[in-house]
Amino acid sequence: MVLRLKIRRQEASGKAYYQIFEVPYEEGMTLLSALQRIKEDLDPSLGFRQFCRAGICGTCTLTVNGFPKLACKEQLLPYALFGEEILIEPLKNFNVLRDLVVDNESFVEKMKSLNLWIKERSTDPRIPPELSKRIETSADCILCLACQSYCPQVLEEDYAGPLFFAKLYRLYEDPREEAKALRMRQAVVEGRLYHCLSCNKCNLVCPKEVEPATLIRELMQVMDVVP
Ligand code: SF4
Ligand code: SF4
Numbered sequence: 001m002v003l004r005l006k007i008r009r010q011e012a013s014g015k016a017y018y019q020i021f022e023v024p025y026e027e028g029m030t031l032l033s034a035l036q037r038i039k040e041d042l043d044p045s046l047g048f049r050q051f052c053r054a055g056i057c058g059t060c061t062l063t064v065n066g067f068p069k070l071a072c073k074e075q076l077l078p079y080a081l082f083g084e085e086i087l088i089e090p091l092k093n094f095n096v097l098r099d100l101v102v103d104n105e106s107f108v109e110k111m112k113s114l115n116l117w118i119k120e121r122s123t124d125p126r127i128p129p130e131l132s133k134r135i136e137t138s139a140d141c142i143l144c145l146a147c148q149s150y151c152p153q154v155l156e157e158d159y160a161g162p163l164f165f166a167k168l169y170r171l172y173e174d175p176r177e178e179a180k181a182l183r184m185r186q187a188v189v190e191g192r193l194y195h196c197l198s199c200n201k202c203n204l205v206c207p208k209e210v211e212p213a214t215l216i217r218e219l220m221q222v223m224d225v226v227p
């Protein structure tokens with residue numbers, strides 16, 4: 001069986017085009033291994049990101065037939081069986097640097113500017129098991145950007161997006177976080193919580209089942225925004 005991958009290429013100058021590669025299918029092949037095969041055997045100039053190859057680091061997310069997916073978790077057997085061409089593009093809602101590599105610095109900078117982490121404390125850092133279970137879903141986020149790339153509101157000016165709220169939910173619920181009022185202000189003012197469409201698209205594409213849209217609705221309820 002042969003895989004046919006149609007890949008969006010983009011040069012540093014901004015010139016973009018699509019290129020088709022054919023790769024022999026191997027048992028257990030993932031999209032990331034197919035891209036690696038292209039890079040090794042067909043075109044060493046192909047640019048894409050990868051690191052853990054195990055669905056943990058969140059660096060390999062790409063748009064596959066219109067949906068954001070982790071390349072290292074995307075099995076290619078169904079495509080090979082049905083002879084379906086696979087359309088591979090960089091993540092949407094981000095500027096493309098080259099080929100399949102997008103610029104995620106602005107998001108990193110936003111997270112830094114809002115201090116989206118818990119400050120060190122001298123008091124007991126233990127979390128009760130029942131609360132730990134409640135916040136563990138949001139803590140599973142691997143910053144893969146899939147939800148950000150699929151959210152229709154992210155390009156609206158200043159809407160922070162589902163990933164931001166998944167992180168903020170964790171901080172709001174975590175008993176070690178003392179700045180609850182600040183987190184609420186960040187959600188409403190900096191994040192524009194109210195601008196969420198509640199369309200659930202972020203829930204559909206999250207590979208870790210974080211369900212950002214559900215967490216956003218919970219944040220809204222906390223603030224009595226939802227009647
Ligand atoms: S539910 Fe809200 S955050 Fe999620 S994709 Fe829709 S608009 Fe974006
Ligand atoms: S919430 Fe899910 S889709 Fe969004 S960055 Fe985290 S793991 Fe990825």
Ligand code: FES
Nearest residue numbers: 051053058060072
């Ligand atoms: S390479 Fe780490 S999640 Fe895919």
